[in-house]
Amino acid sequence: MVKLLVEATALCKRFGTRWALQRVDLTVAAGELVALVGANGSGKSTLLKLLAGLLRPDGGRLTVAGHEPWREREAVMRTTRFAFAPPALFEALTGREQLVALASAGGASVAARGREVERALAALGLAARADDRVRTYSFGLRQRLTLAQALLPLPQLLVLDEPTEGLDPVAVRELRGLLRRLRDESGIAIVLASHLAAEVELLADRLVVLEEGRVAFAGPVEELLAGQEEWVLAVDRPQAAAAALVAAGFTPRPARERDRADELRVAPRTGTGGASGLPLARLQELLGGAGVVLRECHRDRPRLEEALLARAVATPGAPEPER
């Protein structure tokens, strides 16, 4: 039986008259990496703070590692670690002092604590700056130290808020590797809130899309992108091609940022069996009839970022409430 570390059922949270979360259902199993994505104000941070027991739910049920975070925060924190954004650190302490002090709260022995701290420093590439005061750290180093404290000691559930923010590309890649290892080798469940869809696409087993405090989608990334395949046509006269396609009952799709000027996208007609329902021969015939030369043609599907952007444009998020 799969061990569920997070179980939220119809979880609600209200700030004043505004509902920040409305009947959110969420489960996270051991060894699973779940990404929370959504626009600003969609409720990601609120959900993370509810998981941490920093906020009290206004409805529904939430357990983390079998405990209610608001009522049993201490018990939750014995198995769960958090790294919130932006990084909050003790400026006057050195990186090592900060980690030792926070590791001590876990009840580990001095020797075990020392080993854990060294491991975390090495894992996040902080060993060389460990004895410098935190106030001398760059934003990226602060981010790494925040992540390092979240690994002390290794938890069953790791909750990360925008963990790659401020990191250079090499550090991002290393962090990705570290998170995969934590998940695959240590069986740690990870909840990751991020704006960076590219990161999420590379890492997440499951995606939870929040829109205005509601779960708009929950499932694998593949599932979100399924059925969104489309043709990308490179033609000599894009406008004429678009008109010909519309006349034939096809729907041109908006160009993507990565598209060239001579490219246009077209969705298959409903009931034609997806993009494969628009065979190449039919396309050439259609465009040729309109005097358009088809130079290239391939099937494509949106990247996660594009899919999320399309959703966000369709349902613009409300701004985060002032508290």
Place this chain on the structure above:
Amino acid sequence: MIARLEALRLLRSRRPLVAALALLLFLALMLVGFWTYAESRTRGAANFEYTYENRSYFNGLTFALYAFYFGFVLLLPVFAAIEGGAQIAGDRGAGLLALLLTRPLSKPRLFLAKAALAAGFVTLLTGLFLLVALLIGLFAVGWGPLRLYPGVLQMTDAPQFLARDEALVRFLLAWPAASLALLAPLSFSLWISTLTRSAVNAVGSAVALYLVLHVIAEVHFFERLRPWLFTSHTAYWRGLFAESIDWREAARHALSLLGFTALFLALGFRRFRRREEG
């Protein structure tokens, strides 16, 4: 762990240094004040050691007591308020409270560690103030018997005389007594700091309210309110410099102050325990 962390943070912060420098500056100002006062009252004829009131009146112990009196009214409550305000609101504003609360630490333990550390710091600061004031008095003027007379400062209702060694014992007693008196504004500030996100707001509000309550406690018009204000009790340590100490009265004030401290801490903890850290 949390007590050690908080102590390390305090030591590494600039607060102890700023507080010590402020106290030294204050004592230097007091020294200059006494000096110029004696000069102006005697048109330059008097030595610093003797003020206009009585040639045998002023010495290093008098200086230390007066300096402490003014420091207790004007300076130490501000540092107590700063210490209290920095504990909760300061950490909340910087996101550090959320960091601490995501460790397996209970809120009571966290709150008590912060309160105890702040109280310890204020006690040390009070002791440092007294010690430095006494040393300045010793080296700048020299110690002697402590003579007090009724005056505008209301140090005493009747003339008092304490031999030097006895006076030094009273200074030693005044340290814990004054420190206890400062626990009330400290816990008051700690309570205020649980209500706000900004340490500046917490400290500013606590200092402003303390000053208002202090003035109210001094104005005869509010005589009926006095027993209900903690500021009515904070100056009780002055009674320790009487020839015959009224221990019963001192205990009454001390217990009242402890009661106020417990009340403010309870209110602060209640708020801290229930408050969401969003």
